[in-house]
Amino acid sequence: MYRPRVIPVLLLQNNGLVKSVKFKNNTYIGDPLNAVRIYNDLKVDEIVLLDIDATRENRTISIDLVREIGEEANMPFSVGGGIKDIETIQKITSAGAERVILNSFAIENPSFVKQAAENFGSSTICVCIDYKKKWGKEKVYINASKKNTGKDVISTALEMQNAGAGEVIIQSIDRDGSMTGYDLEMIKKASEALTIPVVALGGAGTKEDIENVYKFGYANGLAAGSFFVFKGTHRGVLIQYPEIKNYNFS
Numbered sequence: 001m002y003r004p005r006v007i008p009v010l011l012l013q014n015n016g017l018v019k020s021v022k023f024k025n026n027t028y029i030g031d032p033l034n035a036v037r038i039y040n041d042l043k044v045d046e047i048v049l050l051d052i053d054a055t056r057e058n059r060t061i062s063i064d065l066v067r068e069i070g071e072e073a074n075m076p077f078s079v080g081g082g083i084k085d086i087e088t089i090q091k092i093t094s095a096g097a098e099r100v101i102l103n104s105f106a107i108e109n110p111s112f113v114k115q116a117a118e119n120f121g122s123s124t125i126c127v128c129i130d131y132k133k134k135w136g137k138e139k140v141y142i143n144a145s146k147k148n149t150g151k152d153v154i155s156t157a158l159e160m161q162n163a164g165a166g167e168v169i170i171q172s173i174d175r176d177g178s179m180t181g182y183d184l185e186m187i188k189k190a191s192e193a194l195t196i197p198v199v200a201l202g203g204a205g206t207k208e209d210i211e212n213v214y215k216f217g218y219a220n221g222l223a224a225g226s227f228f229v230f231k232g233t234h235r236g237v238l239i240q241y242p243e244i245k246n247y248n249f250s
Helices: 032-042 063-072 086-094 104-108 110-120 153-163 184-193 207-217
Strands: 005-013 016-021 024-030 047-051 077-080 099-102 125-134 137-142 147-152 167-172 198-201 221-224
Touching: 005 032, 005 198, 016 032, 024 032, 032 047, 032 063, 063 077, 063 086, 077 125, 086 099, 086 110, 099 104, 099 110, 104 110, 104 125, 104 137, 104 147, 104 153, 110 125, 110 153, 125 153, 137 153, 147 153, 153 167, 153 184, 167 184, 167 221, 184 198, 184 207, 207 221
Parallel strands: 005 047, 005 221, 047 077, 077 099, 099 125, 125 167, 167 198, 198 221
Antiparallel strands: 005 016, 016 024, 125 137, 137 147
């Protein structure tokens, strides 16, 4: 039986692992390589690593770090952060990443998505679409939620699909780090509108949240940050990954 991918998302800042709340108030979690080793033991489906300062600092995610992760990881992994040229994608994939995650530059320049897909294939190209509600309407934000593009979430997702992206991540900024559940309505809209895989991100706090976004949101990938690195009401740091057999995806 088909089941969705369950994906821990690791946020990088100064090559350390952090976790944010609504893209702010970052809490240091530890060393990303140590987290990868733990996730190896836990046999995760795949992992996502995002350098959250790369775009703002006008650089890309560290290729050396990507290479170290590639040497350590037993699972497929995707990376993102400041990617805006073909050469960088080549370096990242050569360092071991299965997929790159594009964001700010791609959303402002859909032709780059097309160029990247033509060079590396759609399966290598994922676009992360960050959004939050403004004046009662969900709008796409870039540059770590600093810039409102004014674009609609679904039309942006369709634009990325039409440009050649093989997958999109739909991430709620308002729910980031909240552990209050996914935006099921938005994930369902995206999944129904697109023909490429949709990954849900933002809000998972329980195993039931992850089950629900599959049952009611139809996402192909169920991604989370806080749920996989915090434990209990006091949010103690504990890297975890409930066994897939314990999820109810029927």
